[in-house]
Amino acid sequence: KFESSDHCSYEDADIVMKEWQHVLGNGQSAPILLRTANVIFSGLFEKEPTSRDLFTRVNVGDMHSGEFLAHTLRVMTGLDELINKLHSPAVLDSMLAHLAEQHAARDGVKHDLFYVFRDIMYSSLSQLLDEYNPDAWKNCMFHILYGIAGALP
Numbered sequence: 001k002f003e004s005s006d007h008c009s010y011e012d013a014d015i016v017m018k019e020w021q022h023v024l025g026n027g028q029s030a031p032i033l034l035r036t037a038n039v040i041f042s043g044l045f046e047k048e049p050t051s052r053d054l055f056t057r058v059n060v061g062d063m064h065s066g067e068f069l070a071h072t073l074r075v076m077t078g079l080d081e082l083i084n085k086l087h088s089p090a091v092l093d094s095m096l097a098h099l100a101e102q103h104a105a106r107d108g109v110k111h112d113l114f115y116v117f118r119d120i121m122y123s124s125l126s127q128l129l130d131e132y133n134p135d136a137w138k139n140c141m142f143h144i145l146y147g148i149a150g151a152l153p
């Protein structure tokens with residue numbers, strides 16, 4: 001399944017939160033989140049074409065439609081909330097448990113799609129961020145992605 005990683009230490013969490021803040025720190029957070037999400041989802045659909053069908057309900061046929069943008073904003077604000085809770089493990093874990101249920105309820109959502117998502121996310125972040133510490137991201141995103149997708153088929 002997921003390759004293991006070191007524990008997301010307090011310092012790792014600090015680095016990830018600070019670097020993530022640089023993505024969003026200029027007051028233009030929504031357009032940046034949407035653009036990043038568009039890159040990630042386009043990359044996912046390119047690599048795993050059948051995964052597109054999981055998003056028909058949210059009008060993936062037109063990735064610029066209000067429905068699809070609203071979906072990507074839910075995902076990215078969800079990610080933002082998770083990252084901002086890296087110092088509050090109990091709260092983080094209850095958010096992750098809820099997201100795990102929401103994803104498990106959707107047929108066809110498989111754990112391996114999450115590492116495709118992860119790898120595309122890492123390459124976008126490394127391009128987006130002047131300072132990018134891959135080990136800190138790997139350690140903390142392991143916890144987040146495993147928390148959502150660890151029990152998926």
Ligand code: HEM
Pocket residue numbers: 051054055057058071074075076078079099102103106109110113114117144145148
């Ligand atoms: C860090 C990664 C991710 C986060 C934070 C995240 C978060 C979310 C959130 C907040 C929702 C809305 C839940 C709801 O209102 O029911 C959602 C829906 C969904 N997610 Fe994720 N997600 C992530 C990754 C993925 C991946 C990799 C897949 C699989 C390709 C996926 C598949 C779906 C599907 C199919 C839906 C339902 C779309 C609909 O509304 O019809 N997610 N996700």
